[in-house]
Amino acid sequence: MTFICLFARSFLQLIRDLDGLFTWVTTFWHPKNPIYGQCKQRGVCCQNVAVGVSKRINNTPIFLKIIHWWYSFVYNFTLKGWYKNDQIMIYSCNYLKNGKCSIYWRRPLICREYPRSKRIGQTTMPGCGYSLQPKDDL
Secondary structure, eight states: OOHHHHHHHHHHHHHHHHHHHHHHHHHTTSOOOOOEEOOOOOOHHHHSEEEEOOHHHHTOHHHHHHHHHIIIIISOEEEEEEEGGGTEEEEEETTEETTEETTGGGOOHHHHTOSOHHHHTTOOOTTOSEESSOGGGO
């Protein structure tokens, strides 16, 4: 990768991290549904990163291209599928190495906050150790 690409990616990752910090600050006091269980470190969330888009963005090709570019270039994700009717894009993370996150200490906010029921509805991925319901209720 050329110096310019490395510089651009680093600069945009700084913007991503600042955006993550601002998102965390603004959502800190919002109530969140309780999460049960713990990570089983299987990488299922890294192989299926769900990015929801609004209806307007979903129907505007240029916005979709910008979002896809952002997650591909800045986050180093690979698009696995776009589900237009569900308004969701599924990516896999290229930082997953041997089932572990190779940038864990500086992973993006979308990864740090998994699972957030606000973003993923009322389910977690099969094989994930997290649940949005206590085991007694399952």
